[in-house]
Amino acid sequence: xxxxxxxxxxxxxxxxxxxxxxxxxxxxxxxxxxxxxxxxxxxxxxxxxxxxxxxxxxxxxxxxxxxxxxxxxxxxxxxxxxxxxxxxxxxxxxxxxxxxxxx
Numbered sequence: 001x002x003x004x005x006x007x008x009x010x011x012x013x014x015x016x017x018x019x020x021x022x023x024x025x026x027x028x029x030x031x032x033x034x035x036x037x038x039x040x041x042x043x044x045x046x047x048x049x050x051x052x053x054x055x056x057x058x059x060x061x062x063x064x065x066x067x068x069x070x071x072x073x074x075x076x077x078x079x080x081x082x083x084x085x086x087x088x089x090x091x092x093x094x095x096x097x098x099x100x101x102x103x
Contacts (some may be wrong), residue, residue, distance in 0.1 A: 002032075018043055018067075024086050024098050033074045033100065037088070042066050044091040047074065048101075049084055054091035057084070076102075 009011070020038040027034065047060040060074055084100045 017090065017092060017097050019088060019094050019096050022086075022088055022098055024094050024100050026100055026102050028081075028102060030095060031075060031077045031079075033076055034087070035072045035074055035088070037065065037070045038073070039065055039067050039070060043094070046049065046089050047072075048078065048087040048089075049074075049079070052083055052085065068087070 010087075019037050020040055020043040023040075025036075027032045035048075037045070043065055045063045045065055045079040047063070048056055049058040050056055057079060058074075058076060060072075063072060079102065081102050084102065086098045086100050088096045088098070
């Protein structure tokens with residue numbers, strides 16, 4: 001079953017195709033998000049940060065990543081506290097969406 005905090009959307013989009021998993025760790029003191037990805041195959045990755053209304057806040061494009069564990073540091077200057085959606089999409093249309101809490 002789903003826990004109180006998880007929705008079907010969260011479970012459904014935790015992985016996709018070559019994107020085996022993603023972990024996003026916000027660090028408000030350095031205005032960044034550490035994004036760790038595990039890729040089964042090399043991919044060109046585009047990352048977008050949205051608020052819950054669907055408004056695009058930041059875009060991080062064209063990361064050419066090799067298969068394996070990859071870490072990215074995403075600058076989120078001028079992003080205020082709240083709940084956001086982090087979209088990670090590959091050049092093969094694989095998509096993972098992660099909920100991010102910035103407190």
